Amino acid sequence: xxxxxxxxxxxxxxxxxxxxxxxxxxxxxxxxxxxxxxxxxxxxxxxxxxxxxxxxxxxxxxxxxxxxxxxxxxxxxxxxxxxxxxxxxxxxxxxxxxxxxxxxxxxxxxxxxxxxxxxxxxxxxxxxxxxxxxxxxxxxxxxxxxxxxxxxxxxxxxxxxxxxxxxxxxxxxxxxxxxxxxxxxxxxxxxxxxxxxxxxxxxxxxxxxxxxxxxxxxxxxxxxxxxxxxxxxxxxxxxxxxxxxxxx
Numbered sequence: 001x002x003x004x005x006x007x008x009x010x011x012x013x014x015x016x017x018x019x020x021x022x023x024x025x026x027x028x029x030x031x032x033x034x035x036x037x038x039x040x041x042x043x044x045x046x047x048x049x050x051x052x053x054x055x056x057x058x059x060x061x062x063x064x065x066x067x068x069x070x071x072x073x074x075x076x077x078x079x080x081x082x083x084x085x086x087x088x089x090x091x092x093x094x095x096x097x098x099x100x101x102x103x104x105x106x107x108x109x110x111x112x113x114x115x116x117x118x119x120x121x122x123x124x125x126x127x128x129x130x131x132x133x134x135x136x137x138x139x140x141x142x143x144x145x146x147x148x149x150x151x152x153x154x155x156x157x158x159x160x161x162x163x164x165x166x167x168x169x170x171x172x173x174x175x176x177x178x179x180x181x182x183x184x185x186x187x188x189x190x191x192x193x194x195x196x197x198x199x200x201x202x203x204x205x206x207x208x209x210x211x212x213x214x215x216x217x218x219x220x221x222x223x224x225x226x227x228x229x230x231x232x233x234x235x236x237x238x239x240x241x242x243x244x245x246x247x248x
Contacts (some may be wrong), residue, residue: 007158010033010034010037010043011034012031012032012033013031013032013033014029014030014031014063015029015030015031015032016029017029020064020067021024021087021124021125022070022218022220022221022223023067023068023069023218023220023221026064026067027064027100027107028062028064028067028075029062029063029064030040030060030061030062030063030064031060031061031063031168032057032059032060032061033047033058033060034057034058034059035047035054035057035058035059035141035142035143035152036057036142039162040057040142040143041142041143041144043064044059044143044170044172045172045173045174045234047059047061048170048172048177048213049172049174049220050236051094051236052072053072053074053177053179053215053216054141054143054177055137055172055179056136056140056141056235057140057141057142058139060062062216067216069126069219069220070216070218070219071082071214071216071217071218071219071235071236071237071244072173072209072213072216072218072235072236073213073214073215073216073227073233073234073235073236073244074212074213074216074233074234074241075197075201075211075212075214075230075233075234076177076210076211076212076232076234077175077201077204077205077209077210077211077212077231078205078210079232080197080201080230080231080232081129084170086155086194089190089191089194089195089198090195090198092189092190092191092195093150093195094149094191094224095152095153096150096152096164096165096195097150097151097161098148098149098150098199099148099149099151100136100146100148100169101147101148101149102146102147103119103138103139103141103145103146103147103168104139105131105135105137105138105139105147107131108163109134109138109163109166110131110134110150111165112163112164112165112182112184113129113134113166115185115186116182116183116184117129117182119185119186120185126183137168137180138168143170144170144171144172145168145169145170145171145179146169146171147166147167147168147169148166148167148169148199148200148203149163149165150163150164150165150166150183150192150196150199151163151164151165153165164183164184164187164190164192165181165182165183165184165192165195166181166182166183167179167180167182167200168180168181168195169200171207171209172209172211172213174206174209174210174211175184175209175210175211175212175213175215176200176203176204176207176209176211176212176213177212178196178197178200178212178214178215181193181196183196193226194226194229197212197230198215200212201230212230212232214227214230215227216237217233217244225247228244228246228247229247231246233246
């Protein structure tokens, strides 16, 4: 038996068309595969670099007909320099403490997620997520992942401060991939979504990892405009990863 015959290639599948959550009047299709087999970590690394995203043990990417608006993007960590606005956001959140935890779901995390979904994405695809669904999202995985919790200072010594933001984050061979993040929706002054991206960039820098993967940027979707602020940013094109011009 040759080495070639022992390689297990993943099987890919196509979903049926569904209404696009980003561009009104369009429909999306996805190609996906299961992150199983002998080397799911290596497979997840390879697929992420090829523009796939992870959800539990499934890796997927858009496969829409006549539309290529969804573009995988990643921040170039070593060249990133925060401007004045970003520095102000970091200063605004200097009291927060971020701790990396094992991929174990808690009721406190789900409570925060529920407030976030109800306030920001009440009509989104995750609006009906139950606590059981959340546990599966966090814990049903075969790859290297974890939860980064962001807490305010405790009221008393020895106590745990309130959870204000969290990010489910994969550690890849070349970067950090922000799978899903959520935060206290009523504390708008902190700009917690932006702060978590900035914090991940610094975490990747300390780990010696060159990229932070932000998922898909969708040209024409206001929900995704914020991602282009983290420059320099690379986008995956037919010719490979190329720098995405900063917004005008």
